[in-house]
Amino acid sequence: MxxxxxxxxxxxxxxxxxxxxxxxxxxxxxxxxxxxxxxxxxxxxxxxxxxxxxxxxxxxxxxxxxxxxxxxxxxxxxxxxxxxxxxxxxxxxxxxxxxxxxxxxxxxxxxxxxxxxxxxxxxxxxxxxxxxxxxxxxxxxxxxxxxxxxxxxxxxxxxxxxxxxxxxxxxxxxxxxxxxxxxxxxxxxxxxxxxxxxxxxxxxxxxxxxxxxxxxxxxxxxxxxxxxxxxxxxxxxxxxxxxxxxxxxxxxxxxxxxxxxxxxxxxxxxxxxxxANNWYVETTEGVRVLAVRKDTPAAKMGLQAGDIILECNKVPVSNEKNLYAALQENSAYCRLRVKTYAGDLRAVGSAIYADSPHEIGLVLFQDEF
Structure with a gap:
């Protein structure tokens, strides 16, 4: 029944x-x-x-x-x-x-x-x-x-x-x-x-x-x-x-x-x-992270939404194009200098996909053409 x-x-x-x-x-x-x-x-x-x-x-x-x-x-x-x-x-x-x-x-x-x-x-x-x-x-x-x-x-x-x-x-x-x-x-x-x-x-x-x-x-x-x-x-x-x-x-x-x-x-x-006194806003100080895809190098580095990537492989970055160009400096490993959403500075790194560095797992503001 x-x-x-x-x-x-x-x-x-x-x-x-x-x-x-x-x-x-x-x-x-x-x-x-x-x-x-x-x-x-x-x-x-x-x-x-x-x-x-x-x-x-x-x-x-x-x-x-x-x-x-x-x-x-x-x-x-x-x-x-x-x-x-x-x-x-x-x-x-x-x-x-x-x-x-x-x-x-x-x-x-x-x-x-x-x-x-x-x-x-x-x-x-x-x-x-x-x-x-x-x-x-x-x-x-x-x-x-x-x-x-x-x-x-x-x-x-x-x-x-x-x-x-x-x-x-x-x-x-x-x-x-x-x-x-x-x-x-x-x-x-x-x-x-x-x-x-x-x-x-x-x-x-x-x-x-x-x-x-x-x-x-x-x-x-x-x-x-x-x-x-x-x-x-x-x-x-x-x-x-x-x-x-x-x-x-x-x-x-x-x-x-x-x-x-x-x-x-x-x-x-x-x-x-x-x-609250912070925004997820586009910035010229670096590259703002909007999201991180799971099970990717970015996720392994502990990057989170709101973080700002200031340097990639010791190269200052200010937009998506700069960032992915800097990733080519090292085809096997990525080193980032990051400012967190709370304002703290930290350095992170992880191995990346040598044949596809663009698949690091970051979701960013897309460059406007």
Missing amino acids: VLKALLTYLVQPALWVAIATVIYLYFRRLKLERKQFRIAIEKDFYEGRTFLKTGLLLGGIGTLLTFILGLTLTTKMVYAYEAVTIVSLLLGGGAFSFYAILLTGGVALYLNPGQSGSIMASAFLVLAILYLLGRLFLASSKQVAHFFPLVKNGQRGRRVATYRWREMAVAPILVLIPGNEIQGIFAWWPVINLGQSSYSLFFLPLLVTAGMQILKQDSKEALIFYQKQTEVLLLLTVVVAIMALIWPVSAPYGLGFMGLVSIISWLLERRKDHQ
Whole structure:
């Protein structure tokens, strides 16, 4: 019966829209990278791997929790959540998925006034907890290498890089739907009987997204702040959900409170980035590193986004052409003098590909012709 319920998960429209969105975001990223840097920084479809791995992990944890709590939703609320989630995917690539959960909880209050609506709103607060657990997992397991640059024109005629990261997953969360309404439409749909009541088994496709954009912060510091913000949101949502489960009448206030706190959290995130005092800007002091491709000589040297290469093989460099010309000075080994994003000076070196010194693994501002 559970296996049959899992198979019904595969017909959920929100799941397939999310899969299509992940594939679209992957090819869009490759297209932008090749347009701006002539190469794909990361060809690996890591977005799809994360989508699958995180979805299955969170689905297992979430199903255990919802089964213990006996989480129930009506078919109308399932339809409402999937509709709002699909709109979130189409309009913002899933960026508003947390608000989609809270909004659907509000819809539950509107369609089910009184005690039943408050109880159902409490269920969506539980789903919000699962969402934040998934977001925290995505952020905690994230490598800074997955912040990808986009170049735009800045002030004073110099180009500036911004860094973006976004990933998502869809977790199959088991919920119970009172009655056998679904079985009346699909005779094969699994139904269980608990005492005098019947429930349809339903795996809800819970969309989880994580991402951010930075202009002036160090990506590691920005990610740590994002994790802390998510932890605070998670703790507050747990407190609000417990209160709602004990006093269902507090559920609508809990939904509104978490929506407000989430907006404040986002504003604080943007404020922190705005107050940072460094930019990933094109410079005449040397050659700015925008990204480093993994498993390359540049990665072995520990170069990171934001570093400025001042010298290559003891030759001062000021642009991409200078740098690759200097690499020819030594066909087997590369020595660099680097100024880090924090302003520290250091010397690094590594063996390079003798027949292809241009494949050192650096992503730079492209020379303009």
